[in-house]
Amino acid sequence: MKKIAVVLSGCGVFDGSEIHEATLTLLALSKNELEYECFAPDKEQYHVINHLTNEVSKEKRNILVESARIARGKIKPLSELHASDYNGVIFPGGHGAAKNLSSFGYATDNYEVDNEVARVIIEFHESRKPIAALCIAPVLIAKVLGGKLTIGNDKSTADKLTKLGANHIDKDYNEVAIDEKNLIITNPCYMLADNIYKVYTGVQVTVEAMMGLIKK
């Protein structure tokens, strides 16, 4: 049975993993009989957003502890993720990808990617194992590897990734950008989908494309 690592970044679209994208990633993996394990960095979130009022809260929360809510407790620190144990890795979206896994959300012109996240991306890349990223999470790959990818059709975001040397191509919610050379699969999810069923459509084509690349 093929085994996929899923990297979470908290629990909630505005300060962590987008819950629908993360859950539907697990669903699509399970539907396709792929085993999965969840990982997240064991460090404090950039901030906590009250998802009812959209205001920044004074609370402190830990990315791994909050991600454990999506993973039903079955999750490990990102430092324990090694490409040798998995056939591929997926990064769901949400502001957590842009605030906890990188600084893209608040330092877009010269953002950095978390060291452990960068290590994981490089390890999978060097092992010739596919890397998938949803929604805004392709910014992680653009910074670390470059490559052919999509975040949908938002010109301002796309331009920033192009400046880093990535090759951005516009894609709709139900399409994936596939970089056959670097084994990168990206899909816009909630960057373009206006309902949860459209998100699932995008996640499904992403997982199917990943299975195609694993076979090669």
Next chain:
Amino acid sequence: MKKIAVVLSGCGVFDGSEIHEATLTLLALSKNELEYECFAPDKEQYHVINHLTNEVSKEKRNILVESARIARGKIKPLSELHASDYNGVIFPGGHGAAKNLSSFGYATDNYEVDNEVARVIIEFHESRKPIAALCIAPVLIAKVLGGKLTIGNDKSTADKLTKLGANHIDKDYNEVAIDEKNLIITNPCYMLADNIYKVYTGVQVTVEAMMGLIKK
């Protein structure tokens, strides 16, 4: 377009709504072109559980604020939910149903149901509109209405509901108990399903059964 109310109880299986069950409920509604709106009680959670260590935390969290994470901010206080505005109501599971929407989780022999939750169940029942409950959430209906329902095949839980006057029937993860008289639909979800795809199977049959009852 038919409109369904979804009642959440926090965000995380051990102290709130089970995230997969809640998300897959929204997915199944969206897939079937049913509109939905989310609601949750605007009050403090019974407690906060660290989902990594399973320990009780000292934090205080609000049920509505945390549920907003699953609903991507689009949620209203349960006090604003009226049966006249909707064609049906669904209660996903998770310990939140047993700790935040009722006291079943810590006072099983003589548990109470939150007043607003009880009002909502009675309103939908008196309006002859279907009420669905997943996983452990049927305990809410057993206490308020009785009726024919399932929580899977756990004898000790089933016996408690039978003592209240409910008619418990064993069902598997992919089956629903349908009370045609009282328009109650129940499915075991994670009470029996051992993976997320099986949960989605149960949620789908639940939503399909609800559509059948709405038509009548």
